[in-house]
Amino acid sequence: MKTLLLIVVVGSWFISAQLWADSRQPNFLIFISDDLTYRDIGVYGNPDVKTPNLDNFARQGLKFNLAFSSSSMCAPTRMSLYTGLQPVRSGAHPNHGQVYEGTRSLPNYLRPLGYRVGLMGKRHEAPHASFSFEYLGGKHGDTQRNKADLNLNLAERFFKQTEQPWALVVATNQPHTPWFRGDKSTYSPKHLTVPDDLVDTPETRRALSAYYAEITYMDQQFGTIMKMLEKSGEADNTLVIYLSEQGSNFPFAKWTLYESGHRAAALMRWPNKIKPARETDAIVQYSDILPTLIEAAGGELKNIPLDGKSLLDILLHNKQTHRKFAYAIQTTKGIYSGSDSYPIRSIRSDRYRLIWNLNHNHAFSNTVVTQGGPSGTLSSWRKHGDTELARANAYSQRPEFELYDLAQDPYELNNLAGNKKVAKVQRTLFNELKAWMEQQGDLGIATEADALNRKNLAGRHYLKGIPKGGLALDWVYSH
Secondary structure: OOOOEEEEEEOOEEEEEEEOOOOOOOEEEEEEOOOOOOOOOHHHOOOOOOOHHHHHHHHOOEEEEEEEOOOOOHHHHHHHHHHOOOHHHHOOOOOOEOOOOOOOOHHHHHHHHOOEEEEEEOOOOOOHHHOOOEEEEOOOOOOOOOOOOOOOHHHHHHHHHOOOOEEEEEEOOOOOOOOOOOOHHHOOHHHOOOOOOOOOOHHHHHHHHHHHHHHHHHHHHHHHHHHHHHHHOOHHHEEEEEEOOOOOOOOOEOEOOOHHHHEEEEEEEOOOOOOOOEEEEEEEEHHHHHHHHHHHOOOOOOOOOOOOOOOHHHHHHOOOOOEOOEEEEEOOOOOOOOOOOOOEEEEEOOOEEEEEEOOOOOOOOOHHHHHOOHHHHHHHHOOOOHHHHHHHHHHHOOOOEEEEEOOOOOOOOOOOOOOHHHHHHHHHHHHHHHHHHHHHOOOOHHHHHOHHHHEOOOOOOOOOEOOOOOOOOOOOOOO
């Protein structure tokens, strides 16, 4: 096989090509967590949580400091990851939604390049025809009734049985609620450091203990998968990507577009390609992963209609910039206990975040509000004084605009919207946000109103193997 020559095209200018050290196409392994706030990993600065496998993995490759999901809910985030499209453009902006008919995803782009493309664990994408992974098994969600968790041996079998280039997604259910996996005794509630965006109550501390135990459990899963990969003999030819998904189920995280909801952890290792112990402040989004894999596999990106942009120049050439802004959408209509109409949009620069609550006169609602938060966290805040009550109320009653200087206010506690000193910043970000919405076909409140029409009505039952009949067409590469 001839050595692959990859030509990286970014925008309208060309970057010099790089010859691979050998002729084999790389394998791809994506390990994705479920509802994990980016800062709740040791290497991302959490002083309490124990993630030795992820911390060690970060030292072997590249740590992204400014990675972002496309939404703060599971389904839109994952479908953006797999399709390279932002949620409104793909049609999958509600949770439990689906992409437009004929939309292609990861298998449609890698199979024509000779890849076996598998997925094990959580599935939250639809319709099946657009996400024709070879499903190895697993389940959506992990409860105490399930008893057995994800069978990691499925990955080892996949590694052993595959002779062609491969791509595998390992989608764990942790640390999504309910939090019951792992050893909570490792995390004494009274000794934990409560993040500044949460209120320090006994209920908050107990919830953090259970949540952190699940993170450590997930880290052990990751470590097991890495050992299996090493044993297979394919580790040196595999680009491994770890992603945290969106934030946890605490207030001001998942379901919101604050940092704890929208910002994500992303770590990558590729021996002899990515230099170890590197960090980058380049702004990237999950939609950038798909074009990266296509290009690394030898596929031509020209003419593929994607929102994502390949990250290869960051991985291979230490390029320090990628995007000027990261964008996000939150569709509240249709989520469990959700408001009838509470659309949220956000734009994030390297320093500032602007949030636009389009129906700010209404109250924001979700299961955190109606059920009091995990372990009663939000309910407990309402009982501990005026300051704590104000913080609890701020979760459901929000102004139209929120602007935060993240260099000075990383936990977003001081809203600068309307402040004359940053009026130019607010105006610039708002204009950029509206331009992006127009490019995406996002009509704001009208798009929110259409959410139920984009729901997946077929359920989340996935048969093992590759779906049959009516599949989205594989991409045809021109040579």
